[in-house]
């Protein structure tokens with residue numbers, strides 16, 4: 597395990613993760629009934645793409661209603677993503693929050709869809725940025741996806757960075773980078789996330805090896 601982590605740390609200097617470095621991540625996603633359904637899948641696809649560029653393969657469970665996804669009793673770390681139709685009241689361009697769970701690679705990400713729509717609208721209206729055709733696109737599902745990936749980054753141990761996907765608030769040039777496929781996690785951020793996800797997986801293995809009430813009842 598230690599050697600494996602060292603190998604990943606060294607691999608972190610490479611721009612794109614090898615497929616052999618890919619680490620799995622389980623994510624359960626909900627959207628409330630007022631979130632436009634057409635925005636959900638494209639947003640999650642953008643998040644998936646950004647996380648894949650950091651070497652994380654996401655196993656999604658997209659849940660229509662809170663009841664439609666079973667929450668497993670097994671000690672499996674799973675990140676929960678909630679797309680909310682409620683606006684955020686703090687007046688800042690901070691549309692996502694991440695709440696850590698009991699362990700790494702678990703926790704909840706909440707993204708306010710109207711907040712993201714507002715940020716996307718304002719970014720496209722700033723003087724001097726309105727001429728770029730990438731900013732003129734009337735969509736914000738991609739920005740939702742970027743914020744989901746950013747918040748999952750926080751759950752996997754990342755703080756804010758002066759530039760890139762982990763910048764505290766995304767600017768017009770980040771939006772252009774996102775839409776031209778250039779916005780991503782830095783190699784160091786990607787390594788750190790993969791290690792956090794790997795360690796959570798190790799913890800899961802240890803927990804199931806130790807047995808659980810469900811295993812005992814199976815006989």
Ligand SMILES: [Zn+2]
Nearest residue numbers: 746750756764
């Ligand atoms: Zn943040």
